Amino acid sequence: MIKTRVMFATLTGNNEAVANIIISELEKAGISAKKEQIELVDARTISKENTDLLILVPYTFDLGSIPDETLDFYEDLDEVNLSPIVFGVAGSGDDFYGDDYCTAVDTFAERLQASGAIEGAQRVKVNLYPDATDEQALATFVQNLLTHVKGQD
Numbered sequence: 001m002i003k004t005r006v007m008f009a010t011l012t013g014n015n016e017a018v019a020n021i022i023i024s025e026l027e028k029a030g031i032s033a034k035k036e037q038i039e040l041v042d043a044r045t046i047s048k049e050n051t052d053l054l055i056l057v058p059y060t061f062d063l064g065s066i067p068d069e070t071l072d073f074y075e076d077l078d079e080v081n082l083s084p085i086v087f088g089v090a091g092s093g094d095d096f097y098g099d100d101y102c103t104a105v106d107t108f109a110e111r112l113q114a115s116g117a118i119e120g121a122q123r124v125k126v127n128l129y130p131d132a133t134d135e136q137a138l139a140t141f142v143q144n145l146l147t148h149v150k151g152q153d
């Protein structure tokens with residue numbers, strides 16, 4: 001069994017919708033994922049024992065920042081060794097914000113890499129609520145992540 005966790009942060013629901021699409025794509029592949037809110041997870045408890053595949057779905061806030069409620073989680077990632085967990089990051093932002101569009105996705109991906117986790121799929125950035133094109137991109141994202149995890153066996 002591939003232990004899979006999908007952790008999201010949302011204010012108005014768009015990132016929960018992204019998380020739900022990811023979870024449904026995982027289910028189509030026969031994988032049941034644990035859905036969690038980032039702010040309720042203690043990052044120091046994440047390990048290969050309880051996580052093979054970690055998927056983060058944060059929104060982006062003011063000036064390209066990560067959500068306030070995920071700051072503790074982000075900081076605690078500095079203290080863990082996540083090798084060889086496979087991860088992917090997707091998230092919804094608003095392209096109105098130009099260079100700051102969805103930068104929380106990159107911020108989290110870089111922190112997870114620094115913690116020793118392996119990025120298993122290209123990041124997906126969604127403008128506001130996910131549409132059909134985003135659903136397709138998220139389906140590919142999930143397939144690539146699963147290929148990576150299965151390749152570890």
Ligand SMILES: Cc1cc2nc3c(=O)[nH]c(=O)nc-3n(C[C@H](O)[C@H](O)[C@H](O)COP(=O)(O)O)c2cc1C
Binds near residue numbers: 016093101128
């Ligand atoms: C005050 C404020 C600042 C924001 N700043 C950014 C930003 O810098 N970059 C970005 O991509 N989106 C930004 N957004 C847009 C949100 O990330 C976007 O609406 C996202 O879909 C919200 O996700 P949620 O529905 O899961 O809360 C901002 C939204 C608000 C309200």
